Amino acid sequence: MKIKTGLRVCIDAEALERIWQWTELAKGEFSCLAMADDGLLVHGVQLFDQTCTQASTELDQDALAKFLCRHREPENVRAWIHSHGNLSVFWSAQDDACIDGLANESFLISIVVNKRHDIRCRVDFFQPVRLTLDEVPLEVRMPATDLKAECESAFLKHVTEVQPMVVRQQSMMPEPGGMRRVRNWPDFDDDDMAMWGGR
Ligand SMILES: [Zn+2]
Structure with a gap:
């Protein structure tokens, strides 16, 4: 199912930067997990123990359980991000299985990237009906900065408007x-x- 309007996922700029750094470092694939709030904002991306090859990243259930056990908000770990290395971005049968394995009571955001910085994003709902929304637009959210007062004073100091x-x-x-x-x-x-x- 392809979405034309409306739904979009956001990711904070810092989370995305970490993903690009790890994508560069990995010879092939790697996976990470992140939190997602109810507004579909992905943040707090983290690596967990894993064994990767050029073409696969297996989600080690023990490592996953350990990661969630230690996480301060395990219920909000609702985003799975992985890289395909030099390959294109698509959902493999293994990815689908992985997403099913991460099923929860609300939703799961999945993002696949590659070294060319291509991105594909989907949102899976598990209850009350199983629904997959693919090719959901991903927006980068810049950090919230309150620069209004500083910008105003600099503007008044330097800019003369006639x-x-x-x-x-x-x-x-x-x-x-x-x-x-x-x-x-x-x-x-x-x-x-x-x-x-x-x-
Ligand atoms: Zn994949």
Whole structure:
């Protein structure tokens, strides 16, 4: 199922930067987990113990259980991210199985990336009906910074704003006798209209 409008997943810029760093470091695949809030914002991405090959990353159930046990908000670990290394981004049968293995009571966001920085994102719902929404747009959320006051004071200090000059449209009609009188548009009168063939 392909989404046209509406639903989108967000990821915070720091989480995405970690993913790109690990994607570069990995020779092939790797997996990580992250938290996702109810607004579908992915954050707090973390690695866990895993054994990877060029073409697969197995989710070790013991390592996963250990990771969730130690996590401060295990119920919010609702995002699974993995890289395909140099391969394209798609959902393999193993990925589908992995997603089913991570089923929870709300939803799971899955993101697959590669070394070319391609991204594909899907959201799976498990209850009350099993639903997969694929190719969901992923937006990067910049860190919240309150720069309003600082920007205002710098702006007031450095920027002088003047009223823009109003350029008035001018009549370029030549006067009888060859002189050209420059006249502003609002002064365009009946005589001018007559010269233009009106009235
Ligand atoms: Zn995969």
